[in-house]
Amino acid sequence: MAALVEGSSVAVRTSALYDVIGVGFGPSNLSLAVALEEHNTHNPNERITGLFVERQESFGWHRNMLLPSATMQIPFLKDVATLRNPASRYSFVSYLHASGRLAGFINNQTFFPTRQEFHKYLEWVAAQFTDQVLYGSEVIGLRQSPASDTAGTPAYLEVDVCRRGSPLVESVRARNVVISTGLVPRMPEGIQQDDRVWHSSEFLTRFRETNPADITSVAVVGAGQSAAEITRFMYDTVPHAQVYAIVPSYGYALADDTPFANQVFDPGAVDDYYFGTERTRQAFWDYHRNTNYSVADDEVIRDLYRRSYDEDVRGGRRLHVLNLSRVTEVKRGGDETRVLVSSSDVQEIVVDVCVFATGYHNMEATHLLGELDRHCLRDAAGRHRVGRDYRLVADPELGCGIYLQGGTEHTHGLTSSLLSNIAVRSGEITESVISHRRVERELAQALPAEPAGR
Ligand code: FDA
Numbered sequence: 136m137a138a139l140v141e142g143s144s145v146a147v148r149t150s151a152l153y154d155v156i157g158v159g160f161g162p163s164n165l166s167l168a169v170a171l172e173e174h175n176t177h178n179p180n181e182r183i184t185g186l187f188v189e190r191q192e193s194f195g196w197h198r199n200m201l202l203p204s205a206t207m208q209i210p211f212l213k214d215v216a217t218l219r220n221p222a223s224r225y226s227f228v229s230y231l232h233a234s235g236r237l238a239g240f241i242n243n244q245t246f247f248p249t250r251q252e253f254h255k256y257l258e259w260v261a262a263q264f265t266d267q268v269l270y271g272s273e274v275i276g277l278r279q280s281p282a283s284d285t286a287g288t289p290a291y292l293e294v295d296v297c298r299r300g301s302p303l304v305e306s307v308r309a310r311n312v313v314i315s316t317g318l319v320p321r322m323p324e325g326i327q328q329d330d331r332v333w334h335s336s337e338f339l340t341r342f343r344e345t346n347p348a349d350i351t352s353v354a355v356v357g358a359g360q361s362a363a364e365i366t367r368f369m370y371d372t373v374p375h376a377q378v379y380a381i382v383p384s385y386g387y388a389l390a391d392d393t394p395f396a397n398q399v400f401d402p403g404a405v406d407d408y409y410f411g412t413e414r415t416r417q418a419f420w421d422y423h424r425n426t427n428y429s430v431a432d433d434e435v436i437r438d439l440y441r442r443s444y445d446e447d448v449r450g451g452r453r454l455h456v457l458n459l460s461r462v463t464e465v466k467r468g469g470d471e472t473r474v475l476v477s478s479s480d481v482q483e484i485v486v487d488v489c490v491f492a493t494g495y496h497n498m499e500a501t502h503l504l505g506e507l508d509r510h511c512l513r514d515a516a517g518r519h520r521v522g523r524d525y526r527l528v529a530d531p532e533l534g535c536g537i538y539l540q541g542g543t544e545h546t547h548g549l550t551s552s553l554l555s556n557i558a559v560r561s562g563e564i565t566e567s568v569i570s571h572r573r574v575e576r577e578l579a580q581a582l583p584a585e586p587a588g589r
């Protein structure tokens with residue numbers, strides 16, 4: 136049976152059993168698609184079938200933060216393939232070559248392209264996999280195959296997919312599912328998003344819906360990279376607005392990207408973390424959290440400071456950095472937004488728009504697992520146990536592979552939510568899927584045939 140999901144060019148074979156279904160098609164699962172395809176090219180007799188389900192209508196990587204001057208926070212060599220396969224035709228260098236910009240990029244003399252250029256690169260790779268991606272479709276849950284299957288079909292997972300705008304739920308079958316649904320926006324407790332109170336993850340969409348002339352004052356909450364970039368963008372793009380930067384620290388702190396510290400993002404650091412002790416794992420966070428969280432790049436910090444200093448020179452202040460401050464409450468009424476800022480005292484500022492660049496929660500797979508979660512083992516702290524190969528550790532009843540790309544900070548360390556290691560990680564997941572399949576086939580061949588009549 137083949138069903139064509141409306142509006143999609145992908146024929147989903149609802150009766151087919153895919154080797155791998157990827158939930159989400161961001162950079163992580165895009166990298167997996169590349170790893171699977173390169174495996175198939177080199178091993179035509181051992182092909183792995185894959186399908187990816189993505190809820191966005193087309194490929195998009197944090198589109199709402201594609202601010203004009205934002206640059207990548209990883210060198211371009213940490214693209215979706217190079218660290219696993221430096222000869223890949225899906226590398227950033229291949230993209231530059233195909234786009235006629237290789238020489239021009241070299242002249243630019245940077246390791247860090249703009250996010251806009253890297254986004255174009257990711258789109259270029261994704262465009263080569265459109266026949267494997269179901270866009271505009273959301274996975275709403277996973278279920279296990281019926282317990283008794285007399286046809287000898289191996290255990291499989293039912294992936295329930297909902298097409299946006301359609302009440303129908305379609306199920307697709309897979310031997311393995313790779314969950315990669317990304318970070319989850321975090322708002323301070325008790326504060327709700329609305330048309331005047333935004334999270335950074337919706338920033339550009341909200342900004343484009345608003346007439347800049349209506350913004351006479353804006354507050355940007357947080358001191359991470361998102362907050363710094365949005366503060367600069369607002370200051371430059373809405374030149375008549377008062378801009379309040381509400382930062383918990385004394386001033387924006389620098390993201391440590393010096394070479395020794397940067398080794399925490401090397402593929403080898405995953406082993407050091409995974410096979411380390413409680414103490415060494417904790418040391419990664421204690422000493423190196425400042426490589427990524429609540430910190431900003433040198434370039435944007437200096438840019439903001441320069442603007443602030445220029446105001447001192449010119450006289451007249453429009454950029455107000457409220458340091459050692461946290462937002463505790465937002466009171467909304469009509470067009471009015473009152474922001475309660477707690478510092479040595481509590482003050483209230485009234486703004487037209489308040490942007491919360493307050494970060495993200497890690498990926499959490501539990502809601503997708505539903506009933507299946509009872510098969511997945513947890514550690515003493517109640518977190519999922521995850522194999523080195525990113526496969527959830529489960530009881531034998533599960534019989535299928537569920538892999539995580541993201542949400543493994545407790546087992547695999549700092550790179551779990553980042554791009555640094557996606558090429559290698561996707562290769563490791565591919566290897567794991569292949570080796571489990573080999574073992575299952577060998578076992579099936581070793582088992583005696585079913586006696587007749589049963
Ligand atoms: P990502 O979130 O990109 O993709 C998940 C996908 O799953 C999304 O497309 C989503 O629509 C889809 N999805 C979710 N639920 C679904 C469901 N139920 N069914 C179907 N689809 C579903 N890191 C780094 O190393 N270097 C960098 O330069 C940056 N830059 C950066 C900029 C900004 C603005 C942010 C917010 C974050 C970064 N990061 C980063 C960190 C970031 O987590 C990382 O770049 C990737 O987005 C990780 O890719 P994933 O594919 O894992 O998640």
Ligand code: NAP
Nearest residue numbers: 206208323357358359360361383428429461462492493494
């Ligand atoms: P983040 O690093 O987690 O920063 C969140 C900030 O919000 C922190 O400073 C936090 O302070 C602050 N905060 C939280 N609650 C607050 C409150 N009630 N009042 C005031 N401040 C509050 O999040 P992010 O900046 O969104 O970065 C997330 C990831 O995206 C990082 O990996 C980052 O590198 C990446 N990113 C990359 C780019 C790029 O590539 N150009 C751009 C943006 C983001 P505390 O820590 O004190 O709670």
